Amino acid sequence: MxxxxxxxxxxxxxxxxxxxxxxxxxxxxxxVTESYLEGMVAMVVIGALAFVQMIVQLIFFLHxxxxxxxxxxxxxxxxxxxxxxIIVVGSLWIMSHLNYNMMEMSPAxxxxxxxxxxxxxx
Amino acid sequence: MIETKIxxxxxxHRSTIGFWLYxxxxxxxxxxxxxxxxVLKDGIASGPEAKDIIVMPLVLTETILLLASSLTCGLALxxxxxxxxxxxxxxxxxxxxxxVAFLTIELTEFSTLIADGHGWQHSAFLSAFFVLVATxxxxxxxxxxxxxxxxxxxxxxxxxxxxxxxxxxxGLFWHFLDLVWIFIFSIVYLGGLL
Numbered sequence: 001m002x003x004x005x006x007x008x009x010x011x012x013x014x015x016x017x018x019x020x021x022x023x024x025x026x027x028x029x030x031x032v033t034e035s036y037l038e039g040m041v042a043m044v045v046i047g048a049l050a051f052v053q054m055i056v057q058l059i060f061f062l063h064x065x066x067x068x069x070x071x072x073x074x075x076x077x078x079x080x081x082x083x084x085x086i087i088v089v090g091s092l093w094i095m096s097h098l099n100y101n102m103m104e105m106s107p108a109x110x111x112x113x114x115x116x117x118x119x120x121x122x
Numbered sequence: 123m124i125e126t127k128i129x130x131x132x133x134x135h136r137s138t139i140g141f142w143l144y145x146x147x148x149x150x151x152x153x154x155x156x157x158x159x160x161v162l163k164d165g166i167a168s169g170p171e172a173k174d175i176i177v178m179p180l181v182l183t184e185t186i187l188l189l190a191s192s193l194t195c196g197l198a199l200x201x202x203x204x205x206x207x208x209x210x211x212x213x214x215x216x217x218x219x220x221x222v223a224f225l226t227i228e229l230t231e232f233s234t235l236i237a238d239g240h241g242w243q244h245s246a247f248l249s250a251f252f253v254l255v256a257t258x259x260x261x262x263x264x265x266x267x268x269x270x271x272x273x274x275x276x277x278x279x280x281x282x283x284x285x286x287x288x289x290x291x292x293g294l295f296w297h298f299l300d301l302v303w304i305f306i307f308s309i310v311y312l313g314g315l316l
Contacts, residue, residue: 007204014200018193025189025307029182032312042316050308054301061196061297073142080146084153091157107164107171114165 017060024053130283134290141291145298148261152302155254156309163314165246172247172314175240177231181311184227185303191220192300199293202286214273217296221266228259251310258306261299268292 028049031037037045058064058077067073105113125133163172198213232252235241242252272288279285 003204007200010200010203011197014193014196017196018189021189022186025182025185025304028308028312029178032315033178039316043313046308046312046316050304053304057192057297057301057304061192061300062294072139076143076146080149084149087150087153088157088160092160095161107166108168110164111167115167 013060017056020056020060021053024049024056125283133283134287137287138290138294141294145294148298149302152254152257152305155250155257156305159250159254159310162246162250167245167247169245169248170240172251172310175235176311176314178311178315180227180231181307184224185307187220187224187227188300188303191217191224192297194220195293195296199289202281202289207281211273211276214269214276218266218269218273221262221269225259225262225266228255228262232256254310255306258299258302261295261302265292265295265299268295 028046031042031045031049036042064074064077194213194216198210198217201207201210201213235248240248242249269292272285272292275285
């Protein structure tokens, strides 16, 4: 492969990454603003689109697929993802089981309740 | 001191891995802030909810600006790799301009919120919102300063192997910030509208 061909190939990779990211961004945007989906389903779909875009950018922008062995960066990324997941999912799990969240209240009612308890917001 | 090609490649490889490990620990910071935001987002203290304060077209513009900035940054690095220095400088300037545009829109968003009385003191939701989004914004600001310094050094000394290495690290940083923004866009802004 000549220098120019290698250059064109890398250029193409960036272009693909950019266009796919753009499509994913617009898809998520219009799903929400045009209310194509609602509630939990919409949240899951948007989460999935964000996840796919992360993978796309890791490959096409950060070139994680081109790393030579031993794949230290990939391993670091995988182990950090695990810790990240434990922090975020763990926090949400614990907090959603806390006392005030176990009462069936809307955010407004909850705020009112907290105001009564503490005398002004939280 | 004259470095061989192997030494240069080895140094670049090592510093890239070191910087990558820093980025991974930085993502811990963001993960904690995301967790805080999701836990506190219902604590609105009779103030505005997320959907009351979000101006969606502006946020979409920010997203596209940052994505484009990430692209031009990658193209600049590619141009350096193939010794197209002039082209690289153009892409770097574009990266800088797009980054500044992003930061300007974000700061306008913040100042409008504060002027409307929706500052970070008002509720747990607004505190978490400001801390999360502004931490990302602060990273962008630092990145822009870093890029400016690199461009000045490039203009004064030309492209050395050390400078090329530093541009590579900057590229990693910039792409990483775009990754974090995808999740801010999805969780804070799109999630806030649902």
